Amino acid sequence: MQHLTDTVLDVAIVGTGPRGISVFERIAAHLRAGTEPPRIRIWLIDAVELGAGRIWRTDQETSFLMNTVVGEISMFSGIFDGEPSRPGAGLSFQQWLPTQPEPELAGLDHDDYAPRYAYGRYLRYVYDSVVRSMSGLGEVVEVVGKVTSLRDNGSGYELRLSTADDERTVAVDAVVITTGHAPAELSEHQSELARFAQERPGLRYLSGDSAADLDLQSIPPGTEVGVVGLGLSFYDILMSFTVGRGGKFKVNGDGAMCYVASGNEPSVVAGSRSGLPIRSRGRNQKGVTGRAAPKFLTSAAIGRLRERNAVQRGTPALDFDRDVLSLLQAEINYVYYTTQARTQHGPERAEAVGAELCALGPEPAKWREVVVRHGLEDVEPVDLDQLSRPLHSRRFDSGADVVAEVRRILLADITQAGRGNVDSPLKAALDAIRDSREVLRHAVDFGGLTPRSHRADFLGRFVTRTSTLFTGPPLERTAQFLALVDAGVLDVAGPDVLHGCDAEAGRFFLESPAVEGSRRHCDVLIDSRIPTAGLIRNTDPLMRQLVEDRMAVDFVHADSEEMFATGALHITPAERRVIAADGRPHRALYALGIPTERVCWFTQIGNGRPGVHTSFSRDADVIALSVLRRAESHTFQ
Missing domain, CATH: 3.50.50.60 (FAD/NAD(P)-binding domain)
Structure with missing residues (x-):
């Protein structure tokens, strides 16, 4: 294979959980597809377990479960094609499970939930497949250890590595930080x-x-x-x-x-x-591509709102409650009413209800006449606040009374979850939030909201309350x-x-x-609460050093009315390059996943979907392409 140059490109991936593996897989896929790939050496560094990381490590208790069904999970960016797994095409989690010796793993079906350690094993399988694929493409150096510092040496970066055996300094051209959750300092x-x-x-x-x-x-x-x-x-x-x-x-x-x-x-x-x-997710009745197509909360609608705000308010930033939540509530209630119509009166009625609601537009307050006329007069709209805090403002004379009320609520939740995320009107409606996550990211990420609305409306109320309803x-x-x-x-x-x-x-x-x-x-x-992600109270020595040396800074969301320090690594939208304290992006220092939470939303997701090009693989691809294009154009120096 012909290479562009005899110079070796050194790339360090710090953290080899799902996000790190996804970047590694996309780099390797592009190298395999290239006719003149650069000579490359990839440093794979993890403090706990290479190919699984800390959260998904393979030695954890077998009773810990994932909260995503096995049929919706893949770490390969392309579907299995009958050939050995490799970057760009490989076994999904469900396809891999029958290879395991334990009957309790091999027998898991599409809509079952696997133990967390089993997913860690699958991550190791994907990781090993990508490592093997690098033979003839470049060198792989595996390090179990911690990166304690990262410094710019003018032509690249120097990493200080601490392992069980020694400490050493490694010089690289590019660094990708995908370190995941870090323990936080105590408040x-x-x-x-x-x-x-x-x-x-x-x-x-x-x-x-x-x-x-x-x-x-x-x-x-x-x-x-x-x-x-x-x-x-x-x-x-x-x-x-x-x-x-x-x-x-x-x-x-x-x-x-x-x-x-x-x-x-x-x-x-x-x-x-x-x-x-946290409430149960509805029994899965959807295939991998079974997400509902949005009717109101679309990327085009978000774009129109930005254009309107730019004209009327002088800024394209959105107000979450006024601009976004209203569309999401319309989406939720559209699914709720049409599912009620289908389960009570049949699919033809559901189609008629849906058509009339779409014609009226995303204003559920105007939908009452349609709902009543189609025999749903007893169906009240979904109230997210009431669902998330049904005990709010209640008073109980004894512990027995509160337990009785909790039991009543949870038994009803079990009933709804058992009906499934297609046939239960409530669980189908809440699943619409999951189905809308990509568009919500489009609205929220990289300062898409006003600082006040980002802090108070989205993070302060919507995320803290609503996540208990659809991530269970x-x-x-x-x-x-x-x-x-x-x-x-x-x-x-x-x-x-x-x-x-x-x-x-x-x-x-x-x-x-x-x-x-x-x-x-x-x-x-x-x-048991997981600390807020990002730079605030972060105990990771690498993150501390980057901030102290002003090589990185948290994303401060500000306008003329409010300044909100998010605690997330400030990165560029286009390439996910880390931005230094002087406001300039690094040449080739990237970050993805948990360290960037609050610049981006819901970065804790740890997998892609088989045959579906989700933001999980797209984000990894953005970094992989940036690294390789900069290598081709010699723009690291």
Whole structure:
């Protein structure tokens, strides 16, 4: 194979979880397709496990589940074509699973949920396939270690690597940062909790990390444990305390889930702002390409709004509530009403309802007459705030009362989730949010909103509340939650939970101001909430050094009315190049994924979709093409 030059292009990918692998795969795919590729050496660097990273590492507990069905996952940028897997074409996750020796993995179907460790194995398979494909194209150097500093040497970059054996400096031409989640410094309140525990033997405070990295197994059976946060990490903690200690879930003759305790479980009390666990995703009824085509929230509509705002307000920036959320609510309610019409009256009625709603445009307030005329007079529009915080402003006389209300809500959620994300009007409507994520990114990313609306409307309200409705686990997790409540292993504190130190009792406490007499004491307190991504309170030495040396800066979203420091790495929209403190983009320093969250939205997604060119693979391709084009034009110097 002929090369452009005898000069070797050195590229470092820092972090080899899904985002790092995606960039590696796209670089390799372009090299394979090129007639005169550059000579290249790729440094693959990961602090935990090459090809899986920390979050998806392969040695975590088998009870931790993904929250995406196996049939919607692929890490190859092209579909399997019958040939050996390689960059640009390879086995999807579902196609790969039957190769595994464990029956519980090999038997998983399209709409099942796989253990997290199994996805880590698949990532390793993709990673190894790409490494093998580099034979004859270039050199691959694998390093298990941490990048502690990165400096511009005038012609490239110098990385300081710390491994188990030594420390060394590596000179490269380009660097791609895809480091994922990093533990955060403790906040002032968290530091107070940690000091309280350190001063009292028998107390422990755990926070700021995934369940796989928390020392959960050393907590003795019977210990009173408080958990703050009822999201996906909470479920991992719950499974570690139960299934991970020999407990078993069984289904009774009446179809209800029950829990058979092992006797090794701690006693858990948990709470959050909503007082409810993250809701189940509807049973999947969609194929890989089964996303609903948007009717109102389209890229073209976003473009028109920007043009209008530029003329009327002097800026193309959007107001999320006024400009975007109104279109999303129309999208959600369009799906809700048409699904109600189909399930109650048949597909012809649904088609008629849909046509009339589209003709009226994205103003649900005007839709009532259509809804009533088509026999849906009892169907009220979807209220996202009420769905996300149904216990808000409620008061309960006892813990038993709040548990009864939580049970009622969760049983209804299980019923809806069981109907599926096509046949349940509610779950189909909420799935419309998932289907709209690409357009929402188009509206939000790279300062697309005004600073105030970005901070208060989008991040402060929409993301914190709505994500609990459409990013949830399989419905079996909700059934298991109730089974653990019935078994006495788990208790619910209530909404707007407070937690802190009770110096008089010498223990931690959890309580809900909405529940009379709800204060509960515990000896172990776990904050299961994943810290805000980005540069704020980041403990990663690389991120700290980049900021201290002014090689990187957080994206400060500002206009004449407000300045909002997002904490995300400031990057260019076109190539994802990191922007230095002087406002200039680096020649060849790139960032993708979690470090850029809040410049871009929903970067935590860890996979592409088989045969669908999503933003996951597009983002990786942008960086891969930039690296190789700059190599061809010799613009690294």
